[in-house]
Amino acid sequence: MKVILQRSKNSKVTINNKINGEIEEGLVLLSSFTNGDTKEIVDKMIEKIINLRIFKDENDLMNLSLLDIKGSILNISQFTLYADCKKGRRPSFVNALNQTEASNLYDYMNKVLKEKGIETQTGIFGSDMKVEIYNDGPVTIILDSKEIF
Numbered sequence: 001m002k003v004i005l006q007r008s009k010n011s012k013v014t015i016n017n018k019i020n021g022e023i024e025e026g027l028v029l030l031s032s033f034t035n036g037d038t039k040e041i042v043d044k045m046i047e048k049i050i051n052l053r054i055f056k057d058e059n060d061l062m063n064l065s066l067l068d069i070k071g072s073i074l075n076i077s078q079f080t081l082y083a084d085c086k087k088g089r090r091p092s093f094v095n096a097l098n099q100t101e102a103s104n105l106y107d108y109m110n111k112v113l114k115e116k117g118i119e120t121q122t123g124i125f126g127s128d129m130k131v132e133i134y135n136d137g138p139v140t141i142i143l144d145s146k147e148i149f
Helices: 039-051 099-115
Strands: 002-015 018-023 026-032 062-064 072-077 120-122 130-144
Touching: 002 039, 002 072, 018 072, 018 120, 026 099, 026 130, 039 099, 039 130, 072 099, 099 120
Parallel strands: 026 072, 072 120
Antiparallel strands: 002 018, 002 026, 002 130
């Protein structure tokens, strides 16, 4: 599982010219799944994401987590994070998890985030989405479950 997270002041996802999800302060997640990913991996990634101390405290230091600031999440499915560009000019996506399993893990991820009391907005899995990210900082962090677990 890979997640690119961006600290955000205001972000939204539009599908067919209609806003599908929008947040104020929080995180935008670009989430992708690969073969071998499980609900247990998703659970570990969620704990890492919501507890990362990447928001500024009263001393302007990154000491606060999403939970500390009571921030929101905009989670966007992003299979292209598993693009393999080693050969030729056209990326291969053979490392991306198949659509059915990836969609199930994405839905599970969003369900768990909401169960933890985090306002969670989403795109629609597999849709053509237009994402506007007001990246605060800018702070952008790449999490790869194969590297951190």
